Amino acid sequence: MTSQNSKTSNRWLQPRRVTVIAMHTFTQLVRMKVFYFLSVFALIVIAANFLDLPQFNGPEAIGVGELQMLKSTCMGVMKLFAVVFVIAATALLLPKDVEDRTLYTILAKPVPRLDYLVGKIAGVLLLVFVSLLLMDLLMTVVLSFRTNHLLVDQLSWAEARGWTQEAIDSERRDIIAQGPTWSFQGAVFAIFLQSAIIGAVALLLSTFSTSTLFTIILSFLIYLIGHFQADAADYYKATAEAGSNAFTTTMTKLLSLIFPNFQLFNVIDAVIEGIPMTMNAIISLTGLSLFYVVLYTMLSWFVFSDKEF
Amino acid sequence: MTSETAVEIRDLVKDFRSPLRGVKAFRAVDGVSLRIQAGEVYGLIGPNGSGKSTTMKALLGLVAPSSGTCSIFGKDSLKVDSRNDVGFLPENPYFYKHLTGAETLRFYGKLCNLRGKLLENRVTELLELVDLTNARDRRLGGYSKGMLQRIGLAQAMVQDPRLLILDEPTAGVDPIGSRQIRDLIMTLRDRGITVFLCSHLLEQVQEVCDHVGIIFQGKMVKEGRLDDLIAIEDQTEVVMKNASPELMEKIRTLVEQEESATLLRMGKPRTTLERLFLRETQIDKK
Numbered sequence: 001m002t003s004q005n006s007k008t009s010n011r012w013l014q015p016r017r018v019t020v021i022a023m024h025t026f027t028q029l030v031r032m033k034v035f036y037f038l039s040v041f042a043l044i045v046i047a048a049n050f051l052d053l054p055q056f057n058g059p060e061a062i063g064v065g066e067l068q069m070l071k072s073t074c075m076g077v078m079k080l081f082a083v084v085f086v087i088a089a090t091a092l093l094l095p096k097d098v099e100d101r102t103l104y105t106i107l108a109k110p111v112p113r114l115d116y117l118v119g120k121i122a123g124v125l126l127l128v129f130v131s132l133l134l135m136d137l138l139m140t141v142v143l144s145f146r147t148n149h150l151l152v153d154q155l156s157w158a159e160a161r162g163w164t165q166e167a168i169d170s171e172r173r174d175i176i177a178q179g180p181t182w183s184f185q186g187a188v189f190a191i192f193l194q195s196a197i198i199g200a201v202a203l204l205l206s207t208f209s210t211s212t213l214f215t216i217i218l219s220f221l222i223y224l225i226g227h228f229q230a231d232a233a234d235y236y237k238a239t240a241e242a243g244s245n246a247f248t249t250t251m252t253k254l255l256s257l258i259f260p261n262f263q264l265f266n267v268i269d270a271v272i273e274g275i276p277m278t279m280n281a282i283i284s285l286t287g288l289s290l291f292y293v294v295l296y297t298m299l300s301w302f303v304f305s306d307k308e309f
Numbered sequence: 310m311t312s313e314t315a316v317e318i319r320d321l322v323k324d325f326r327s328p329l330r331g332v333k334a335f336r337a338v339d340g341v342s343l344r345i346q347a348g349e350v351y352g353l354i355g356p357n358g359s360g361k362s363t364t365m366k367a368l369l370g371l372v373a374p375s376s377g378t379c380s381i382f383g384k385d386s387l388k389v390d391s392r393n394d395v396g397f398l399p400e401n402p403y404f405y406k407h408l409t410g411a412e413t414l415r416f417y418g419k420l421c422n423l424r425g426k427l428l429e430n431r432v433t434e435l436l437e438l439v440d441l442t443n444a445r446d447r448r449l450g451g452y453s454k455g456m457l458q459r460i461g462l463a464q465a466m467v468q469d470p471r472l473l474i475l476d477e478p479t480a481g482v483d484p485i486g487s488r489q490i491r492d493l494i495m496t497l498r499d500r501g502i503t504v505f506l507c508s509h510l511l512e513q514v515q516e517v518c519d520h521v522g523i524i525f526q527g528k529m530v531k532e533g534r535l536d537d538l539i540a541i542e543d544q545t546e547v548v549m550k551n552a553s554p555e556l557m558e559k560i561r562t563l564v565e566q567e568e569s570a571t572l573l574r575m576g577k578p579r580t581t582l583e584r585l586f587l588r589e590t591q592i593d594k595k
């Protein structure tokens with residue numbers, strides 16, 4: 001009466017098992033009706049599309065400003081959704097499994113605890129990714145529609161004014177730079193990366209915190225600290241004697257290891273302003289995010305492997 | 310039947326540290342040792358809070374022993390490999406509400422590396438076995454307590470393990486369902502599957518278990534083969550069917566004629582395990 005699976009090894013991070021847990025987490029979240037949020041997003045995008053803009057830059061800048069406004073509203077919402085969602089979902093799911101004792105039934109199967117953790121975070125991130133993808137699609141459609149519309153408007157307006165061909169071309173370039181560029185897609189991807197990091201932070205916190213509320217609040221705090229820590233580090237460096245204080249430099253380095261430096265994600269704002277994002281920037285952001293996600297997941301595992309229920 | 314050891318627990322001690330009260334740890338399990346041979350049905354009984362569930366959790370690696378060791382088929386419980394051949398039904402089981410009965414079994418099956426046609430057949434077979442075929446596509450959020458218990462039992466058996474650990478398998482199940490579970494355990498025993506269960510329904514424990522351990526305040530107070538435990542050596546029981554009062558009277562006079570023998574009682578046989586249980590757990594209270 002030997003089961004056929006008793007021979008298969010139970011090494012860590014077996015892709016199939018992690019996928020099973022990730023897909024299960026994904027379904028769980030979908031059935032919690034998370035996607036309803038997307039309809040709210042659609043409404044916001046449409047509303048933002050019809051928003052009237054105060055004219056602060058003179059008539060020739062209106063077009064560019066309108067597009068920026070649309071992008072910054074929508075990306076703000078996307079970022080808010082991604083961060084709030086990733087923190088809430090990660091902070092809720094793990095304690096829920098412990099409380100409901102569903103975790104017993106999973107860990108009583110040949111499932112290494114690392115696989116469980118990785119599966120959970122992967123499931124949450126998959127949902128964030130899919131949501132962002134859908135929002136990005138909607139956003140791209142609206143933005144390109146709007147850009148084309150503006151292009152026609154502004155250029156005919158410029159021609160009527162008797163602008164030189166050079167000026168018109170530059171105006172056209174300016175408008176297109178604000179449209180749905182690859183940099184724009186890169187910025188959306190950066191939002192995903194940022195939420196992945198903060199999700200891993202929430203995962204780590206939820207492995208040792210006893211209350212979901214504590215996890216959520218602390219995760220948001222770390223998110224904020226991540227935004228300000230580079231400023232703080234600069235300030236520190238400026239006040240301390242330049243180069244002479246080894247302690248401060250070590251502390252800053254340590255701080256940046258523990259708290260992710262979210263200032264690197266300011267490229268998102270730059271993209272909203274129409275500044276292109278380089279491939280290098282995307283690659284280094286991906287590398288950095290991967291580093292933090294792996295670091296925090298390993299730390300979570302370290303805590304979780306000794307945990308009792 | 311093979312004489313392989315299915316479960317071995319040696320001098321298990323489990324202390325729970327209280328985060329609030331700090332220093333004083335609570336000893337939930339105190340030096341419990343037990344061994345279950347493959348093919349046996351072992352029943353662990355004891356009052357509430359005596360450490361039954363904690364012992365089971367330690368065996369599954371859900372809690373780490375403070376000292377002592379646990380192993381399943383020779384594999385240390387703290388290693389993932391020990392869980393290949395074991396199915397567990399926790400007390401008051403609670404599963405993912407958003408999944409249907411079939412999806413639940415599929416999920417646990419996949420965690421055990423089952424897939425494809427094999428998995429689908431297994432799911433259907435198990436739903437049939439625990440009498441939930443009708444509720445196959447209903448979400449667990451709408452299951453009753455007894456139904457949850459039964460889907461939990463099916464979930465434990467999904468990879469056809471050689472050992473089943475059942476923490477109060479019949480809690481909350483109606484008399485008919487609980488009889489079905491008892492019958493199921495007997496069928497499993499006939500197929501050579503080892504069962505380690507704990508229950509407060511002593512009558513059922515007496516019916517299905519070969520071995521019984523009584524645990525009280527974290528200590529194993531009595532352990533052994535059920536037949537040996539409840540046999541009273543200097544007494545003999547005669548159980549008859551359709552005995553007439555005249556016959557009983559004859560026996561009474563016969564016994565009276567005998568010098569060394571005394572008749573203690575006549576009447577209907579009782580659940581002796583229950584009496585043993587009460588005796589063992591009351592002596593220690595004093």
Ligand SMILES: Nc1ncnc2c1ncn2[C@@H]1O[C@H](COP(=O)(O)OP(=O)(O)OP(=O)(O)O)[C@@H](O)[C@H]1O
Nearest residue numbers: 309325335337356357358359360361362363364400
């Ligand atoms: N995680 C924990 N932290 C602290 N104490 C615990 C923990 N788990 C169990 N205990 C304590 O250990 C003791 C044994 O608990 P256990 O659940 O093993 O009892 P049990 O025999 O299964 O009881 P029941 O019949 O009520 O299910 C109890 O006093 C309980 O309070």
Ligand SMILES: [Mg+2]
Nearest residue numbers: 361362400476
């Ligand atoms: Mg119990």
